[in-house]
Amino acid sequence: MSFSVTEPSHGQKWFAGILVVGYALITLLPLLWIVATGFKSGPDSIAYPPKIAFEPTVEGYVNLFTTQTRLSNEAKAEPVDDLPWYEQLVRERGNTIVGTSRYSERFFNSIIIGFGSTFFAIVLGTAAAYAFSRFKVPLKDDLLFFILSTRMMPPIAVAIPIFLMFRNLGLSDTHAGMILLYTAVNLSLSVWLINGFIDEIPIEYEEAALIDGYTRFQAFYKVVLPQAATGIASTAIFCLIFAWNEYAFAVLLTSGTAQTAPPFIPTIIGVGGQDWPAVAAGATIFLVPVMVFTILLRKHLLRGITFGAVRK
Amino acid sequence: MAEIVLENVTKRFGDEVALDNVSLTIPDGSFVVLLGPTGAGKTTTLRMISGLDEPDSGDVFIDGHSILGQTPAQRNVAMVFQQYSLYPHLTVRQNLEFPLKSPLLQTPQAEINEKVKAVSEVLQIAHKLDNKATALSGGEMQRVSIGRALVRSPNIYLMDEPLSSLDAKLRADLRIELKRIQANSGQTLLYVTHDQIEAMTMATHIGVLDNGKLVQFGSPREVYENPVSIYSASRLGQPRINILPADLFEGDCPKHAKSIGLRPEQINQGKGEDAYVTRVEHLGDQTRLHLKFKEHDLITVTDAHTPLQYGEVVKIQPKEPFFFDEDGARIV
Numbered sequence: 001m002s003f004s005v006t007e008p009s010h011g012q013k014w015f016a017g018i019l020v021v022g023y024a025l026i027t028l029l030p031l032l033w034i035v036a037t038g039f040k041s042g043p044d045s046i047a048y049p050p051k052i053a054f055e056p057t058v059e060g061y062v063n064l065f066t067t068q069t070r071l072s073n074e075a076k077a078e079p080v081d082d083l084p085w086y087e088q089l090v091r092e093r094g095n096t097i098v099g100t101s102r103y104s105e106r107f108f109n110s111i112i113i114g115f116g117s118t119f120f121a122i123v124l125g126t127a128a129a130y131a132f133s134r135f136k137v138p139l140k141d142d143l144l145f146f147i148l149s150t151r152m153m154p155p156i157a158v159a160i161p162i163f164l165m166f167r168n169l170g171l172s173d174t175h176a177g178m179i180l181l182y183t184a185v186n187l188s189l190s191v192w193l194i195n196g197f198i199d200e201i202p203i204e205y206e207e208a209a210l211i212d213g214y215t216r217f218q219a220f221y222k223v224v225l226p227q228a229a230t231g232i233a234s235t236a237i238f239c240l241i242f243a244w245n246e247y248a249f250a251v252l253l254t255s256g257t258a259q260t261a262p263p264f265i266p267t268i269i270g271v272g273g274q275d276w277p278a279v280a281a282g283a284t285i286f287l288v289p290v291m292v293f294t295i296l297l298r299k300h301l302l303r304g305i306t307f308g309a310v311r312k
Numbered sequence: 313m314a315e316i317v318l319e320n321v322t323k324r325f326g327d328e329v330a331l332d333n334v335s336l337t338i339p340d341g342s343f344v345v346l347l348g349p350t351g352a353g354k355t356t357t358l359r360m361i362s363g364l365d366e367p368d369s370g371d372v373f374i375d376g377h378s379i380l381g382q383t384p385a386q387r388n389v390a391m392v393f394q395q396y397s398l399y400p401h402l403t404v405r406q407n408l409e410f411p412l413k414s415p416l417l418q419t420p421q422a423e424i425n426e427k428v429k430a431v432s433e434v435l436q437i438a439h440k441l442d443n444k445a446t447a448l449s450g451g452e453m454q455r456v457s458i459g460r461a462l463v464r465s466p467n468i469y470l471m472d473e474p475l476s477s478l479d480a481k482l483r484a485d486l487r488i489e490l491k492r493i494q495a496n497s498g499q500t501l502l503y504v505t506h507d508q509i510e511a512m513t514m515a516t517h518i519g520v521l522d523n524g525k526l527v528q529f530g531s532p533r534e535v536y537e538n539p540v541s542i543y544s545a546s547r548l549g550q551p552r553i554n555i556l557p558a559d560l561f562e563g564d565c566p567k568h569a570k571s572i573g574l575r576p577e578q579i580n581q582g583k584g585e586d587a588y589v590t591r592v593e594h595l596g597d598q599t600r601l602h603l604k605f606k607e608h609d610l611i612t613v614t615d616a617h618t619p620l621q622y623g624e625v626v627k628i629q630p631k632e633p634f635f636f637d638e639d640g641a642r643i644v
């Protein structure tokens with residue numbers, strides 16, 4: 001067996017492996033629990049001791065997307081054929097579907113607001129970070145500190161002024177308002193993170209591109225951006241996760257048109273019974289976009305920092 | 313292909329004066345070498361011409377037109393950076409194509425392929441064209457960096473120590489190639505080097521920079537045979553010129569002379585006063601003789617197969633030496 005300074009030994013690899021698996025178990029178990037609950041029947045979901053093996057059903061998902069009402073006894077007696085499978089499923093519990101629920105609307109609100117605010121936070125953050133990193137900005141350090149300081153208190157500390165401001169500006173319960181708010185909150189993070197990444201890229205590359213006949217913007221676009229892609233991608237993930245999961249402002253500022261999924265999901269639990277499978281189904285679907293986004297950007301995250309071809 | 317003129321160019325970085333009132337004319341089609349120790353302002357001079365920095369005062373002209381305020385792209389100059397600066401996210405080929413694909417040139421692909429091929433063959437990197445720019449040795453990166461300039465036909469090539477990381481053979485090859493390309497194309501080239509052979513063999517003109525000032529400008533022979541100061545004289549010559557007190561040797565010495573400067577060929581061996589051999593260095597094609605003369609050390613060159621040994625006596629005598637005054641300026 002060859003010895004190498006940089007290659008970890010067999011034992012070290014095992015140790016690292018066990019750590020990673022252990023951490024994965026701790027973080028994945030609650031997730032598995034939610035996913036499993038989504039496929040349980042109502043009684044199974046609250047059974048004690050919890051059922052590990054259960055008969056899977058999509059009842060929770062059907063409940064999530066529909067509004068139902070109890071069937072009258074006459075209607076129950078009426079024999080009906082050719083019912084779609086989901087109607088049959090609810091009928092077994094003596095209910096009938098009367099319409100679609102608001103979940104998909106809320107979910108799309110989350111998509112628009114989450115991705116929209118991430119987009120703006122990244123575009124504006126990259127522009128600001130580039131300027132801070134490359135131009136002589138007066139009071140640069142103070143400005144950067146000021147931008148960071150907006151993050152020093154929990155955002156919810158300014159909830160009441162923002163609530164009043166939004167009401168007066170007519171931004172309450174609008175998509176634009178929520179995108180604006182989440183962009184503002186994420187901007188400090190994106191400016192700081194991306195500024196760090198751009199600072200790492202030697203200015204010589206842009207100078208070379210300027211000499212090679214490109215304008216400053218083209219140099220930025222063709223030379224800086226590809227090298228900052230890794231950093232920008234990870235920053236985008238952070239921004240999206242914040243905007244996606246944000247609950248407090250969403251509860252406070254949205255109620256209808258622009259309500260996102262987080263404040264909506266708890267309301268699924270229903271008035272009569274406690275429909276845990278439907279809540280779990282809502283949460284499961286809610287997880288998917290962030291997961292997909294992260295997986296799509298994974299290549300950039302793993303690629304790490306490119307070592308430059310600059311002689312130090 | 314153009315004439316470049318710097319007129320009273322001064323550049324400061326904070327309190328540091330990087331260029332101090334430099335005036336320099338780079339004639340069309342010339343090969344100008346800038347000499348000077350580290351920090352003398354060589355890179356800064358190139359950056360003034362390329363437009364990466366603007367002078368604090370003074371003016372820069374290309375073919376008689378002031379180019380102050382123009383972007384580097386508008387000036388149409390090509391530059392080989394001291395730090396290579398290859399685009400790390402691109403392959404070698406893409407790096408070489410990059411300037412040709414710029415909005416400035418917008419070369420058709422067929423022509424691009426042709427130029428990239430030709431340049432990569434001259435620079436002996438054709439087999440690495442599809443490597444990532446980061447997957448190269450230092451010398452290979454340096455050649456790609458030269459190639460990125462050579463694919464163009466700019467107003468002027470600016471090259472900042474372009475051969476510094478190459479091995480001796482490659483350096484000799486490329487020295488000849490670069491000179492050939494420049495001579496054939498009639499391009500103007502401003503070249504920074506610390507290498508005396510490069511300076512002597514390639515240059516049509518040599519500029520000597522001392523602490524931001526241009527102290528001498530002339531042909532290589534002029535700078536070598538007729539240096540204006542100790543500083544200028546020390547830039548060229550291997551081994552370096554010996555600087556000794558002016559009155560050390562017998563014979564007359566001009567008034568106000570403080571030091572005498574002796575290159576190896578200005579030391580006659582076999583006549584004159586006694587010096588003791590302290591060291592003999594056989595370099596193959598020549599032999600360096602370290603001598604002790606009246607408590608002063610000096611170095612000269614002698615026959616490659618010299619039988620001289622440590623402790624032996626050699627008679628030496630100055631021959632048409634340089635004399636310098638107190639400030640190091642040349643008197644005779």
Ligand SMILES: Nc1ncnc2c1ncn2[C@@H]1O[C@H](COP(=O)(O)OP(=O)(O)OP(=O)(O)O)[C@@H](O)[C@H]1O
Binds near residue numbers: 328
């Ligand atoms: N961007 C900068 N900021 C501050 N000082 C600078 C800057 N660029 C150059 N200088 C200073 O200007 C002087 C000249 O620098 P320059 O890079 O032109 O030297 P050089 O002759 O190219 O040296 P070398 O042979 O080491 O490359 C140096 O004293 C250097 O410290």
Ligand SMILES: [Mg+2]
Binds near residue numbers: 354355356394
């Ligand atoms: Mg330099």
